[in-house]
Amino acid sequence: MENVTKPWPALWSLVIGFFMILIDTTIVSVANPSIMKALDADVNAVIWVTSAYLLAYAVPLLITGRLGDRFGPKNLYLAGLVVFTLASLWCGLSGDIRTLITARVLQGLGAAMMTPQTMAVITRIFPPDRRGAAMGLWGATAGVATLVGPILGGVLVDSLGWEWIFFINVPIGIMGFVLAWRLVPSLAKHQHKFDIPGVVLSAVGLFLLVFGIQEGEAYKWGIIAGPVSVWGLIISGLVVLVAFVVWQRFNKGEPLLPLGLFRDRNFSLANIGITTVGFTVTSFGLPLIFYYQLVRGMTPTQSALMMVPMALISGGLAPVVGRIIDRVNPRYITAGGLVLMAVALFWNSALMHPDTPILLFLLPSAVLGFANAGIWAPLSSTATRNLPPRQAGAGSGVYNTTRQIGAVLGSAAISVLMQARLAEELPKAPGATGEASPLVFSGRLPEALHEGFSTAMGQSMLLPAAVIVLGAAVALFFAKPKPVRGWGEAPVPIPDSAAAESSAPGR
Incomplete structure (x- = not known):
């Protein structure tokens, strides 16, 4: 372990920026109708506001993990935070949908520079047998951020306008930069070929x-x-x-991708698991928010408040889970959380009708809170437990890449499925015609289309529900964590090139 006397303040300062960039993966969903109206965009264009961010976020993660090892995780994190903050300002100032999408690409690049450094720092300053609590905080941040995003977005859209879901990042980014500059240690740098x-x-x-x-x-x-x-x-x-x-x-x-990392069974399975989580968390909110706003007539704030039980329960339980995952087999907690998430999504799908009492939706929302608490920390701790320090950047880059690949595919797939189900279900509604679909996402949904629209959104929810069931099945095969004999003795096999490099001068 690197000699860091105060690792927790360092981690907390990184969590601020990590929280901010994860919020931006979901905060746009609640603002989509407002952005479409303000910038005169169609549904496919506005979904690219999210997809472009996720794609630009996912693609560079493998190399930015290595860049963190080469130039220092602190330096790369700070550079990414500057890029992300300036891009957020540009997003808020955008006057058309193409400019907004371009700014979101730059935002995603900044996020890609930052994200691997958070896990790399945890791996390098916390020993494996104490890493669970640190990963609990990291996991709580990831889980709560994806849920808080729509809530915060709804409040900002209703009170200040859609632009402020991006403007709010500017003061947070400045504060995060100052804290990281002061509190995050400058860890040893390692030479890497790219x-x-x-x-x-x-x-x-x-x-x-x-x-x-x-x-x-x-x-x-x-x-x-x-x-x-x-x-x-x-x-x-x-x-x-x-x-x-x-x-x-x-x-x-x-x-770029050290295949030797995947010889560790838990690392491989955790990457599959987090891919299904990224897919599901990114995709399920879109049909749900559109149902709340266009069928039930909710404002962005009201629709986002339906997710409060998720955020409160997840935020309260995730640190507790973090404290116990070092002592129990992660398969039970992770598989249980993933199964609960699937149950909640199937439940939401069954409830999505125009006349369902709206308060009933708070029940699956609460179940999602319990699910999130049992997913993020156990998965991340399982993935990184056996990583030696010299592979911290590469391993965290791979893990975050697979999460973001899942998120990108989830965003794209849910768009395709929603449009396909709308094309199938809306003509069945009384008084509807094939020409009605352009009105669907404009905020002017005729009452005659409510049943067909609800059915289409409910059917769309089945896709993320099915994907997360796959994640639960994978988690059942996690191996029991091996006892920690000493820092740096992790059993992950190292490829020949990496082993040779580790013995080179400067290591």
Whole structure:
């Protein structure tokens, strides 16, 4: 463990920035109708406000983890915080949807620079047998932020306007910069070679895959332009990603993705688990918020307040979970949390009708709170417990990349499914015609369409519910954590290139 006398103040200062960037993955969902109206945008364009952020966030995470090792996690975190804060200001000043999407891309790049450094610092300043409490705080931050985002967004949209969901980041970013500058230690730097072909392959593959899924419905899953088709993009993206993995396997230098990390069973399974969590948390809020606002006539604030039970229960229980995960097998807590999340989403789906008593929705909201408390800290602690310090940046980069890949795919997939179900269900509503769908997301939903719209949103909720069931099944195969014999003795096999590097001067 690095010699840090006061690790907790350092962690708390990083949590401020981490909380802010995670809020921005969900805060836009509650403001989507307002942004569409203010910037004269359609539903596909406004969903790209979230998807562009998530994509720009996900793609660089592998390399920014390594950059943190090379230039110091503190330095990269501070640089990313500056980029994120300035991009937030640009988002709020945007006068059209294209400018907003561009600013969100820059915001995502700043977030990608910051996120791996938080987990890397935890891994390097807390020993494995005391890391659970630290990961409990990290997990509580991640879980609560994704839930607080819509609540805070609703209050800001109703009181000050949609721009303020971005402007609020400016004072928080300044405060976070000062605290991190003063409290985060300057940890040892490690030399790394950068896998440029790997960066290009991963970026191109992810972009083709997500863009194809996102735009599929808009182009009726056919031709986009000339010989380029939706399915061509998706298949090309998958092929490029396979080529990326093959390159990582045979790269004689230092690969961007250290495949040796995946020899640890819990690291591999935790990455699959967090992918399903990223997918689900990003996707389930969109149909739920649209149902609250367009069918039940709620304001952004009112719809966001329906998630208060989630935030309160999750925030209260997550630190408790963090204190016990070092002493119990994480499979039970994690699998239980994931199953509860699936139950809550299936419950919400069943309730989504125009005449359901609105207070009934607080019950699955509370169940989601218990679920979140049992997910974030156990998953992150399981993923990082066996990482040696020299692989902290790479491991945290991989873990956060898989989480963000799940989030990107969740955002894209829920958009496709919502539009497909609306196309199927709205014509069935009394008095509805195939021309009614452009009104759906404009805030002027005719009452005759309420039942069909509710049905479509309820059906859309089944996708994230099914995905999180997969995560629960994976968690059941977690191995019991091995006893900690001493810091740095983690059993994760190290690739030959990394092992050679660890013995080089300066290590």
